[in-house]
Amino acid sequence: MKPETNSFFDKVYDVARLIPYGKVTSYGAIATYLGAAKSARMVGYAMNASHGKDVPAHRVVNKKGLLTGKHHFEGTNLMQQLLESEGITIIDNQIQDMSQHYWDPSKAL
């Protein structure tokens, strides 16, 4: 038995993996989808522990579309490059036309 989706962290990883190519979502959106709307910080915390997993953390940003977690990636612009490679424009660590690339798990699922 492998209860991966039993812990809050693992649920976050699962949702993050469901984010389609060229799309992004917010910590709060994932938290809300998991039923912990007030625990958006936990999603970010989970992302911090997502290293070594197959979790596209670069597709998860804060609600303002700001790459708050870019400093947790290796380089200084790795996160931005990954997103731009998917067709997303980023200026000053902020996603442009975010509403156009926004992906809400609560609505998509």
Added chain:
DNA sequence: CTCTTGACTGAGG
């Protein structure tokens, strides 16, 4: 056990 920090968000001024 207590205190601080943190990849957040919403509400109020």
Added chain:
DNA sequence: GCCTCAGCCAAGA
């Protein structure tokens, strides 16, 4: 649009 405060939960010192 910007700043501040409060709430949320977990891990580390």
